[in-house]
């Protein structure tokens with residue numbers, strides 16, 4: 285495995301605000317790291333420091349072995365960066381903007397038109413190449429931003445909310461594109477969309493109030509959910525009360541909730557004690573009692589619950605208080 289991004293004890297202060305507080309992580313070639321966190325968590329600030337657009341207050345960042353502060357040119361050559369929001373240069377057409385970026389990025393003159401055609405094709409920009417950027421819809425502006433990040437075919441991609449403003453079909457396309465490119469690149473994407481983590485990320489880092497609160501696979505993240513290994517079952521009303529009592533009596537079941545009642549269907553949710561597996565015992569109980577169960581499902585965990593669980597205690601207010609006390 286090749287480590288392409290090494291972030292070590294990174295800090296950024298804006299006056300009294302400690303926006304990035306002792307953040308360390310590595311990204312290997314082949315990994316798509318999802319950077320998650322509530323508004324103001326420090327995601328964009330961290331990404332700007334990795335790309336060399338913002339100077340850290342402390343810590344080090346190495347990109348493909350090059351120190352971001354000592355060798356900024358080497359670093360920028362290897363990184364494709366999609367910043368937040370829309371590309372500047374609104375008065376340029378998409379074609380002229382991409383030509384400009386290709387030149388600035390040092391794509392050799394002989395390869396420029398091929399590279400531009402390639403990204404236009406990949407990102408589906410054909411219909412707007414002669415339009416000025418300021419006249420594009422939000423989704424197309426975002427796509428132009430992605431296209432410029434890919435122009436020099438960098439081995440590292442830092443994409444700040446790449447699917448922001450895209451419609452569901454475009455979101456799907458961009459996620460496929462990220463997956464396609466993942467094998468030989470190291471990619472960081474920031475996102476608020478938890479399904480995106482499941483869809484494209486091999487690893488998730490959760491940051492809140494400038495600090496890393498979780499670093500692991502999406503599956504490990506789901507496993508933190510109270511709902512991990514919970515079981516939902518649909519029974520008829522005559523069985524529901526008996527099933528509630530019996531399931532509540534199982535050792536590893538923490539509680540049973542009646543979550544829906546519709547016609548002849550009652551949906552029960554059995555939640556296990558943390559770390560326990562209850563499907564086997566529930567299966568045996570169903571069998572023993574000969575209940576007619578219409579559906580039985582094991583929950584893998586709800587990412588939005590875990591996200592809330594992990595980040596709620598770390599509000600931005602707390603961060604300011606902490607900084608005040610530390611100052």
Ligand SMILES: Nc1ncnc2c1ncn2[C@@H]1O[C@H](COP(=O)(O)OP(=O)(O)OP(=O)(O)O)[C@@H](O)[C@H]1O
Pocket residue numbers: 298301303321322323324325326327328329330600
């Ligand atoms: N140039 C700046 N000067 C002062 N404060 C800043 C500056 N840039 C960012 N901040 C503050 O630093 C904190 C982290 O901001 P950042 O943009 O990194 O968050 P984020 O996680 O990307 O949030 P979002 O999801 O809303 O984009 C916020 O409180 C923000 O207001």
